[in-house]
Amino acid sequence: MSQEPTFWSSVAEHWQITRTLRELQIHFYPDRCTGVWQCYEVCPIGCWTPDYKRRIVVFHNPELCIACGACVLQCPENAIELKTADKGRRTQPTARQRE
Ligand code: SF4
């Protein structure tokens, strides 16, 4: 028999989810980016900026990212991933690092 959630069990679940989200980081693979700007269009925070000359995005505001995953879902080139810090060693430089 499953138990009904209580106020405190809901609070605990909320904090568990929050803790998990705070460990997630965006990992951007610029070599896969074809500059379609969908990440730029969906990001609710404005983390991405198009570089129209190079036809690539720049991950300008990583510190503001709330790990909502919208850009990951929208990118048709799998150029963006959300990973935890443990699993998520950057295998490719971010756009910011390349500048
Ligand atoms: S995960 Fe969400 S907040 Fe973070 S860069 Fe992508 S769309 Fe923006």
Ligand code: SF4
């Ligand atoms: S959605 Fe993907 S391919 Fe398009 S600009 Fe963003 S990172 Fe590049």
